[in-house]
Amino acid sequence: xxxxxxxxxxxxxxxxxxxxxxxxxxxxxxxxxxxxxxxxxxxxxxxxxxxxxxxxxxxxxxxxxxxxxxxxxxxxxxxxxxxxxxxxxxxxxxxxxxxxxxxxxxxxxxxxxxxxxxxxxxxxxxxxxxxxxxxxxxxxxxxxxxxxxxxxxxxxxxxxxxxxxxxxxxxxxxxxxxxxxxxxxxxxxxxxxxxxxxxxxxxxxxx
Numbered sequence: 273x274x275x276x277x278x279x280x281x282x283x284x285x286x287x288x289x290x291x292x293x294x295x296x297x298x299x300x301x302x303x304x305x306x307x308x309x310x311x312x313x314x315x316x317x318x319x320x321x322x323x324x325x326x327x328x329x330x331x332x333x334x335x336x337x338x339x340x341x342x343x344x345x346x347x348x349x350x351x352x353x354x355x356x357x358x359x360x361x362x363x364x365x366x367x368x369x370x371x372x373x374x375x376x377x378x379x380x381x382x383x384x385x386x387x388x389x390x391x392x393x394x395x396x397x398x399x400x401x402x403x404x405x406x407x408x409x410x411x412x413x414x415x416x417x418x419x420x421x422x423x424x425x426x427x428x429x430x431x432x433x434x435x436x437x438x439x440x441x442x443x444x445x446x447x448x449x450x451x452x453x454x455x456x457x458x459x460x461x462x463x464x465x466x467x468x469x470x471x472x473x474x475x476x477x478x479x
Contacts, residue, residue: 274359276351281334285324287347289333289354296372299329305412309434311371312415313357319412322346328371396423399454399461403430406453411436411445418450421467428454428461432468442470 279288300310303325308314313333314326322341327334333354337346361369391400399420407418415435422429430450436442451464 274355274362276355278347278351283336285339286334286336287343287350289335289351291331291333291354291358293358293369294331295333295358295369296328296330297370298372299327300372301325301327305417309415309417310373312435313354313371315412315415315417315434316353316357317350319409391420391423393423395426395458395460396420396428398458399423399428402454402457403450407450410449414439418445426460426462428464429467430464432466432470437468438470442466442468 275292277290277292279290281288295313302308302311302314302318305315305318308318308326311326311328314328317323317326317333317335322338324336324338326336335350337343358369391397403418403420411418416437416439417433418436419431419433420428421431430446432439432442432445436445439445446464446466454461454464
């Protein structure tokens, strides 16, 4: 069983959550949601609006919170979230936990696929707004992110990252979540196409 021990740090807005087993080969500090896409656990924590920064270390997680919420409210639920996440990874059959996996940041879709005004097209901008406001807050809880990488001939090309890349539920996420939300708000969008290379996903939420 995973055990979490909470320690105070010099910064009163920070706490260290000692995991008691290795969770990473290195220590990485994440200052925002975009940088945290490398780590499923950090992405989950950034899903809460009170998160200021997250550092995932070799056997610990340091969290700095906003000053408008107290640790008396957050500490134990956050410890439970971290415990549940690590235990889930182990129960899924992983030989080791790696919360800071190496990322291949090479884009899967090149600029030439973008046409008809590209991502600056007003319709494309509306799609990005839907992803940011309706879709990504939910998939962030699973360590994922979905980006619009192309828009051409009223077709939206999306790319799944983090926990969504290679996830067994990616098709359901596309049809029931992304495509349904976009087409409901923007009927003029004819199709939503997933161009993700799911075979290369290094940390899918569901294998």
